[in-house]
Amino acid sequence: xxxxxxxxxxxxxxxxxxxxxxxxxxxxxxxxxxxxxxxxxxxxxxxxxxxxxxxxxxxxxxxxxxxxxxxxxxxxxxxxxxxxxxxxxxxxxxxxxxxx
Amino acid sequence: xxxxxxxxxxxxxxxxxxxxxxxxxxxxxxxxxxxxxxxxxxxxxxxxxxxxxxxxxxxxxxxxxxxxxxxxxxxxxxxxxxxxxxxxxxxxxxxxxxxxxxxxxxxxxxxxxxxxxxxxxxxxxxxxxxxxxxxxxxxxxxxxxxxxxxxxxxxxxxxxxxxx
Amino acid sequence: xxxxxxxxxxxxxxxxxxxxxxxxxxxxxxxxxxxxxxxxxxxxxxxxxxxxxxxxxxxxxxxxxxxxxxxxxxxxxxxxxxxxxxxxxxxxxxxxxxxxxxxxxxxxxxxxxxxxxxxxxxxxxxxxxxxxxxxxxxxxxxxxxxxxxxxxxxxxxxxxxxxxxxxxxxxxxxxxxxxxxxxxxxxxxxxxxxxxxxxxxxxxxxxxxxxxxxxxxxxxxxxxxxxxxxxxxxxxxxxxxxxxxxxxxxxxxxxxxxxxxxxxxxxxxxxxxxxxxxxxxxxxxxxxxxxxxxxxxxxxxxxxxxxxxxxxxxxxxxxxxxxxxxxxxxxxxxxxxxxxxxxxxxxxxxxxxxxxxxxxxxxxxxxxxxxxxxxxxxxxxxxxxxxxxxxx
Numbered sequence: 001x002x003x004x005x006x007x008x009x010x011x012x013x014x015x016x017x018x019x020x021x022x023x024x025x026x027x028x029x030x031x032x033x034x035x036x037x038x039x040x041x042x043x044x045x046x047x048x049x050x051x052x053x054x055x056x057x058x059x060x061x062x063x064x065x066x067x068x069x070x071x072x073x074x075x076x077x078x079x080x081x082x083x084x085x086x087x088x089x090x091x092x093x094x095x096x097x098x099x100x
Numbered sequence: 101x102x103x104x105x106x107x108x109x110x111x112x113x114x115x116x117x118x119x120x121x122x123x124x125x126x127x128x129x130x131x132x133x134x135x136x137x138x139x140x141x142x143x144x145x146x147x148x149x150x151x152x153x154x155x156x157x158x159x160x161x162x163x164x165x166x167x168x169x170x171x172x173x174x175x176x177x178x179x180x181x182x183x184x185x186x187x188x189x190x191x192x193x194x195x196x197x198x199x200x201x202x203x204x205x206x207x208x209x210x211x212x213x214x215x216x217x218x219x220x221x222x223x224x225x226x227x228x229x230x231x232x233x234x235x236x237x238x239x240x241x242x243x244x245x246x247x248x249x250x251x252x253x254x255x256x257x258x259x260x261x262x263x264x
Numbered sequence: 265x266x267x268x269x270x271x272x273x274x275x276x277x278x279x280x281x282x283x284x285x286x287x288x289x290x291x292x293x294x295x296x297x298x299x300x301x302x303x304x305x306x307x308x309x310x311x312x313x314x315x316x317x318x319x320x321x322x323x324x325x326x327x328x329x330x331x332x333x334x335x336x337x338x339x340x341x342x343x344x345x346x347x348x349x350x351x352x353x354x355x356x357x358x359x360x361x362x363x364x365x366x367x368x369x370x371x372x373x374x375x376x377x378x379x380x381x382x383x384x385x386x387x388x389x390x391x392x393x394x395x396x397x398x399x400x401x402x403x404x405x406x407x408x409x410x411x412x413x414x415x416x417x418x419x420x421x422x423x424x425x426x427x428x429x430x431x432x433x434x435x436x437x438x439x440x441x442x443x444x445x446x447x448x449x450x451x452x453x454x455x456x457x458x459x460x461x462x463x464x465x466x467x468x469x470x471x472x473x474x475x476x477x478x479x480x481x482x483x484x485x486x487x488x489x490x491x492x493x494x495x496x497x498x499x500x501x502x503x504x505x506x507x508x509x510x511x512x513x514x515x516x517x518x519x520x521x522x523x524x525x526x527x528x529x530x531x532x533x534x535x536x537x538x539x540x541x542x543x544x545x546x547x548x549x550x551x552x553x554x555x556x557x558x559x560x561x562x563x564x565x566x567x568x569x570x571x572x573x574x575x576x577x578x579x580x581x582x583x584x585x586x587x588x589x590x591x592x593x594x595x596x597x598x599x600x601x602x603x604x605x606x607x608x609x610x611x612x613x614x615x616x617x618x619x620x621x622x623x624x625x626x627x628x629x630x631x632x633x634x635x636x637x638x639x640x641x642x643x644x645x646x647x648x649x650x651x652x653x654x655x656x
Contacts, residue, residue: 004146005207007109011116011139013200018120020192021185026170027125030132033163034116037139040151048146053219056229060237062151063226066158067241071248073163077170078255084174085258093187126416130363133409153398161405161438165431168412172428223395223455 004045011038025083025090029076036069105145112138123184125171133164147218150226267558274301274562275387298390302379309569310531311341317577324581344524351520359517360417367414368522371529374406378536381457385549385562389458397455400540401442404495407533408434411504414526415514427514429588430497430504436595437494437501441537443603444488447480447610448544457540461548472554474547479626480610483634485545487603489575492537494591496530499580503588538572539565598637605633 012035019031040062047058084090115135119128136159143152186192230238269276278297285293315338319329331337355364381396383389393399408431415427449455452463466473475481494501504514515526542548546568549561586594609626616622 001213002207002210003105003109004142006204007112007142009200009203009207010113011135012203013196014113014116014120016199017193017196020195021189022120023184023186024125026167026174027120027128030128030167031120033159034119034132034135037136037155037159040155041139041142044143044146044148044151047148048219049213049216053216053221056221056226059148059151059221059226060229060234062148063154063230064237064241066151066154067245070158070163071245073166074252075248075255077166078252081170081173081256090174127363130413149393149395150398153395153402156402157398157405160409161402162435165408165412165435168416169428169431172416172424223398224453 001045001049004049005042008038008041008045011035011041023091023093025080025092026077028092029073029080032076033069033073036065040065105142108138108141108145111135112142125175126168129164129167129171132167133160136160136164147221150221150223267560271386271560271562273560274385302390303376306376306379306532306535307528309535310528311345313531313535313573314344314527315340316573317580320574320577321581324578348521348524353520353522354517356418356420356517358419360419363413363417364517367410367417368518368525368529370410370413371407372525372532374403374410375529375532375536377403378533379539382536382539382543383458383461383548384565385560388549388562392456392458395455396457397445397449397460400536401438401445404441404533404537405438407495407529408438410529411514414518418514418517420517423514423516426504426516430514433497433501433504433588433591433595434495436592437491437599440487440595440599440603441491441495443600443607444484444491445540445544446603447484447606448475450607450610451475451481451614457543457548461543461550464547465550467554472547472550472552474545474550476545476547478613479623479630480606480613481545483602483606483609483630485541487599487606488541488545489572491595491599492534492541493576493579494595495537496534498530498534498576500583500586501591503585503591534576535569535573538569538576541572542568593641597641601637602634605630 015031015034015038017031018034019028022028022031043058043062043065047053047056047062050058080090083095087095089095112135115131115133115138118131119135122128122131136155140152140155140160143149143155278294281297282290282294315330318340319331319337322329329337330340333339333343355361378400380390381393381399411430411434412427415423415425415430418424448460452460454460464472464474471477476485493499497504515523518526542565549565551557551559551561551564609629612629613622613626616625
């Protein structure tokens with residue numbers, strides 16, 4: 001099981017690195033999706049190797065997590081499209097009009 | 101650590117690492133799709149069939165397509181934002197490495213679990229659990245998805261120009 | 265040779281061949297022996313369908329189809345195959361090379377993967393997945409990504425436009441497709457295709473228990489077939505690939521073998537969705553009447569598949585193409601409410617006692633909203649009586 005947990009930690013940190021370093025707003029959103037997926041892998045690994053797999057807790061949690069992530073991706077991309085309509089760019093470094 | 105787990109883990113890590121580091125945004129999404137399919141295969145390996153197929157249906161079939169449509173509408177083909185990394189990217193990489201180090205140390209210091217036999221879960225059991233034990237989260241999820249649907253449509257709709 | 269032996273001849277042959285293999289290699293050889301017939305039979309069916317379609321369309325349009333190559337033109341696929349294999353593979357210089365190469369592969373891969381859960385005969389399914397139906401829809405949603413990859417990587421305005429239209433059409437019709445099969449899942453309580461077929465393989469007074477003979481099953485079958493036609497980009501939903509509108513849509517910049525692969529992938533997807541319709545609604549491999557069960561089960565499956573293919577060809581030759589906005593209106597404003605009403609009707613059928621009353625109630629509950637929706641959506645559009653002028 002430690003292999004799965006290590007893999008999920010690695011995916012989480014790759015997603016985190018992408019979300020913190022990329023300029024394109026859509027790729028930041030993709031990084032967040034990746035972090036959610038890493039958490040799902042963690043949940044399923046704990047369900048499989050945990051003490052009570054018959055309670056299906058891990059699977060239920062993951063199903064709801066996938067649904068929420070899809071909804072959040074849709075709303076997030078809607079926001080990015082709306083911002084793009086105003087500022088004609090998706091470059092996050094140029095969206096600093098509220099700075100200072 | 102079986103061979104099949106190592107192969108699938110390698111595919112997933114390659115796909116996601118490429119997704120976060122390629123230059124063209126659409127190539128990033130396609131690499132992400134490979135990583136998500138690798139993750140779905142890992143779910144199948146762990147015995148969660150329903151979750152694995154739902155992952156492909158939702159992520160590859162909907163979220164990835166939504167992301168490519170968004171990239172198409174905000175960029176158009178062939179035009180990439182030239183500097184791909186944000187201005188203070190070393191801080192981001194440092195934070196991510198620190199997070200991974202802490203998580204790896206936490207995982208390493210937990211004692212190894214005994215591995216029980218593969219649980220044989222059928223879709224009937226998942227359906228029964230959704231209808232009996234988890235019916236409240238199910239209904240709230242329906243409300244949430246409806247709200248997200250309406251919200252996304254309103255956000256992305258072109259604004260009506262006020263007549264002058 | 266009893267009818268049972270002929271029915272199970274392929275299963276018996278496979279077990280006999282497996283006996284000659286050492287037991288360490290048996291899982292791999294068993295998988296190969298299950299998959300290779302699919303890889304052989306369905307491309308052959310594709311070849312037969314191309315010539316059948318061209319001759320059928322020709323006859324519907326009052327002309328001969330291809331009739332030069334073999335007896336009555338039936339060796340045309342051989343000529344087509346040689347042509348597409350030897351044509352020069354032209355790739356635009358500004359195209360995205362890797363994505364341009366991988367798009368037809370992904371399409372054909374997704375099309376072939378869909379056959380894994382179709383029960384072709386009794387005990388003849390490649391893998392009996394517990395969540396088989398979910399697997400089929402998950403694989404079907406990978407086709408949209410392949411279509412988008414093809415259109416985007418060609419870096420041409422026509423192909424991009426065709427790809428966006430095609431993807432919008434496919435995601436719109438995916439929802440009625442899945443909801444039309446939810447009715448069957450409700451009725452059988454299982455997502456496994458083998459269980460669904462076995463529930464339909466019973467007979468009362470020599471009439472079968474196929475789901476298409478119930479009101480909700482019939483409506484579900486019609487909705488599923490319309491959504492399947494739209495999912496495979498076939499006429500009358502073939503605006504993304506219409507030859508007179510957008511030249512060839514998302515596969516303009518492909519030539520030679522890759523074009524043939526797109527063709528193959530599209531037709532294989534059509535066969536897989538027809539196979540699924542047969543499994544869900546038409547009883548899979550079961551015979552229509554109980555006195556006909558001596559015919560082998562795989563023959564019934566392929567006969568039903570041929571009938572559905574002929575219906576597809578007939579519709580292609582008869583109906584005019586739908587515009588994009590008409591297409592989207594049909595999906596979201598007509599088919600989505602009808603599938604939801606269908607689910608409600610199926611639940612009503614389950615809870616009412618058996619008899620003539622539930623037939624009348626369910627049929628009324630399906631027909632009245634259908635008429636009301638179609639009248640309501642036609643409001644405000646003045647349609648004139650169509651006049652025909654025939655060539656003399």
